[in-house]
Amino acid sequence: MSHPAPLTTLVETSLYGDDLVALEAFYHGVLGLPVVARDPERHLFLQVGPGQMLLLFRADTTLQPGDFPRHGTRGPGHAAFGIAADQRENWRAQLLQSGIAIEAELDWPRGGKSIYFRDPAGNSIELITPGVWGLPDGW
DSSP states (O other), rough: OOOOSSOOOOOEEEEEEEEEHHHHHHIIITTOOEEEEEETTEEEEEEEETTTEEEEOHHHHSSSSSSSSSOOSSSSOEEEOOOOOGHHHHHHHHHTTTTTOEEEEEOOOOOOOOEEEEEOOOOEEEEEETTTOOOOTOO
């Protein structure tokens, strides 16, 4: 059986945490992502760039039967956000000024660079510059 046309993009990424107020302060306040929708008991949806969404859920609400298929998880996850290479130091300064501890900074073999830190729920967050993966669009 052959596959249909290739998948073209990743539209949604989900991370989980219990304190949606703290997550909004972090992702909207520190990282500057626009809030698209919020339900204070269940979720926070933020836009990343022109075509991707970050979905933040309280895990216990997504593990219960309801209007949507169950899809929750427990424990920390990981997401990487792309930044322009010439903005790395500005982002580093923004994180430190906001009291965010930087866990690691790595230089990758293909030339990209990463900054790792944690969100309020303990998820591993990475800011990456082009070149990390050597993908056709630069990433």
